Amino acid sequence: xxxxxIFLLLGMTLVTYIPRALPAALSEKMKFSPRxxxxxxxxxxxxxxxxxFPGILTADAANPAYGLAGGAVALAAGLKKKSVMVxxxxxxxxxxxxxxxxx
Amino acid sequence: xxxxxxxxxxxxGVPIVFGFVPVAIAFAVMAQQAGFRGxxxxxxxATVFAGASQIMAAGMFGKGAGIAAIILATFMMNLRHVIMxxxxxxRMQNAPLPLRLLAAFGLTDESFGCFTTLExxxxxxxxxxxxxxxxxxxxxxxxxxxxxxxxxxxxxxSASLGIALYALFIGILAPNLGGNVRLVMLVLLAxxxxxxxxxVMDSSWALIAATLASAxxxxxxxxxxxxx
Numbered sequence: 362x363x364x365x366x367i368f369l370l371l372g373m374t375l376v377t378y379i380p381r382a383l384p385a386a387l388s389e390k391m392k393f394s395p396r397x398x399x400x401x402x403x404x405x406x407x408x409x410x411x412x413x414f415p416g417i418l419t420a421d422a423a424n425p426a427y428g429l430a431g432g433a434v435a436l437a438a439g440l441k442k443k444s445v446m447v448x449x450x451x452x453x454x455x456x457x458x459x460x461x462x463x464x
Numbered sequence: 465x466x467x468x469x470x471x472x473x474x475x476x477g478v479p480i481v482f483g484f485v486p487v488a489i490a491f492a493v494m495a496q497q498a499g500f501r502g503x504x505x506x507x508x509x510a511t512v513f514a515g516a517s518q519i520m521a522a523g524m525f526g527k528g529a530g531i532a533a534i535i536l537a538t539f540m541m542n543l544r545h546v547i548m549x550x551x552x553x554x555r556m557q558n559a560p561l562p563l564r565l566l567a568a569f570g571l572t573d574e575s576f577g578c579f580t581t582l583e584x585x586x587x588x589x590x591x592x593x594x595x596x597x598x599x600x601x602x603x604x605x606x607x608x609x610x611x612x613x614x615x616x617x618x619x620x621x622s623a624s625l626g627i628a629l630y631a632l633f634i635g636i637l638a639p640n641l642g643g644n645v646r647l648v649m650l651v652l653l654a655x656x657x658x659x660x661x662x663x664v665m666d667s668s669w670a671l672i673a674a675t676l677a678s679a680x681x682x683x684x685x686x687x688x689x690x691x692x
Contacts, residue, residue: 366504369531373521374511376539378569384550385568386561396683398547402691403679405544406640406647407654408537409633411674412520414655415662417630421623431627432634439638446483448635449490449628456624 431455473594480574485606490628492610498526502611509607517541529668548576559589570596654678
């Protein structure tokens with residue numbers, strides 16, 4: 362295995378395990394100030410949003426419209442409270458149809 | 465008694481398996497496309513066990529991001545687990561430290577959701593260990609399946625899977641956004657800042673800066689009741 366990947370996995374494992382284990386390791390029950398708790402809850406929203414945009418424009422390297430179309434279908438499914446699985450499948454099916462019909 | 469609790473937990477994990485396996489397969493295909501080898505891909509699932517972070521890492525790796533940026537982005541993505549873990553262990557009756565540290569490894573959004581909606585008297589460490597054994601096995605097994613499949617997939621299917629990462633995050637975000645103007649503003653702000661910052665710095669650092677900065681702004685306009 363490449364050393365670069367070993368470092369990556371080691372680092373990812375640590376930074377994933379520490380937030381999970383900290384509350385388990387402390388014998389006293391953990392409490393955050395409301396402001397810190399709010400910040401920690403906001404991060405997943407902003408992180409996911411920043412991953413989606415503008416990255417989705419490059420889902421297909423040649424045509425940003427393909428990524429937007431798949432994203433729109435996933436958004437429609439998500440707003441209808443379909444499961445994450447359905448959103449993913451619907452978006453992948455959209456891309457597949459576009460590639461088959463438009464090329 | 466312990467045995468029954470472990471089995472009850474395992475049974476509660478079965479619905480989660482149906483969500484995990486397809487996403488694990490999609491992750492495996494994306495990771496291969498991003499340049500990870502088969503063994504590396506399965507090992508990542510076995511050691512990290514965090515779907516959204518792994519998919520993000522594969523995406524960043526494929527775009528040539530540095531190791532430090534990927535690890536930092538993973539860390540931020542997983543900070544939310546501090547809160548989830550706190551809820552899970554606050555609900556649990558006291559258990560020996562080694563068992564709690566083992567249980568912590570298996571904490572995911574899904575096991576958190578399952579455990580914290582359970583009647584309090586069923587919330588034992590043994591239930592949780594049964595639950596995460598099933599979810600963990602399905603995640604690692606699904607990744608291995610994906611690695612095996614990926615070499616047989618026609619190129620048109622592989623290309624279509626490029627959207628999966630984005631659809632996954634949209635699928636997680638969208639149900640929470642419906643009808644909430646402040647949360648919609650928050651995600652538009654984060655995406656907009658990232659699009660701007662991408663022009664002035666490396667895209668993986670722009671992602672991290674936009675995530676932190678827009679969360680700071682969010683402290684001022686998002687209401688506590690907006691956040692589950």
